[in-house]
Amino acid sequence: MSADQTQPVRLVIFGRQGAGKGTQAKQLASHYGIAHISTGDMLRAAVREGTELGRQAKEVMDAGQLVSDDLILGIISDRLAEPDAQKGWLLDGFPRTPQQAEGLLGIVGDNGIDLAINLNVPEDVVIERISSRRVCSNCGEIYSVNNPPTSNWTCDNCGGDVVQRDDDTEDSVRKRLVLYNEQTEPLLDWFQDNGLLINVDGVGDPQAIAATLIDLVDARLAAQ
Numbered sequence: 001m002s003a004d005q006t007q008p009v010r011l012v013i014f015g016r017q018g019a020g021k022g023t024q025a026k027q028l029a030s031h032y033g034i035a036h037i038s039t040g041d042m043l044r045a046a047v048r049e050g051t052e053l054g055r056q057a058k059e060v061m062d063a064g065q066l067v068s069d070d071l072i073l074g075i076i077s078d079r080l081a082e083p084d085a086q087k088g089w090l091l092d093g094f095p096r097t098p099q100q101a102e103g104l105l106g107i108v109g110d111n112g113i114d115l116a117i118n119l120n121v122p123e124d125v126v127i128e129r130i131s132s133r134r135v136c137s138n139c140g141e142i143y144s145v146n147n148p149p150t151s152n153w154t155c156d157n158c159g160g161d162v163v164q165r166d167d168d169t170e171d172s173v174r175k176r177l178v179l180y181n182e183q184t185e186p187l188l189d190w191f192q193d194n195g196l197l198i199n200v201d202g203v204g205d206p207q208a209i210a211a212t213l214i215d216l217v218d219a220r221l222a223a224q
């Protein structure tokens, strides 16, 4: 399977906060020419734009809690109906509760997901990564104190301010990790049981991890 494949490719990526999902998702989506659908990015855009959704979500997000399943399912259902998503998609940050997983299968059908990726990074490593994570407040590009933009915390892509996310406090991160373990990680069982799960070690050079991931996804799609 290559970037000019004609069948839509429909992927989901799982991983703890700070596992590098966003970074890998961007590379994969660009490689396969599919829509990168990140619920976190969509919610942050709504907060920046001051929409009704953004107003509802901001407090919940900063506290490290989850936005309601109904709200998220509404956003996803609308987003999957957009023209660019007809070429395929990669879901990032969704589903993260059993209700969201059921809702997703209701929207796309039981055979509507080709593969799920689990980007595996231990908890102590992600806590360290998140405390040094910085993001562009305009386009969402991810940096860190160890890998800053070239000039003065200004985004290399768009010139936006590169800052620490409001929800990247230690307290919020610990709450999000507990929620991940309790609500999201158990969802992997369904994908495992249906032969759809790819496990990848998320510790190491991001480019090397992306190359490994693309090889694994290609091999599994070719075998389907």
Ligand code: ADP
Pocket: 016, 017, 018, 039, 040, 041, 043, 060, 061, 062, 064, 065, 066, 067, 068, 072, 092, 093, 094, 095, 096, 100, 167, 176
């Ligand atoms: P992280 O995975 O580091 O928590 P995200 O960017 O995926 O970061 O999400 C940021 C916040 O947005 C979450 O803590 C939560 O409040 C909200 N959010 C994102 N996706 C969902 C979702 N699928 N369901 C509920 N809340 C969500």
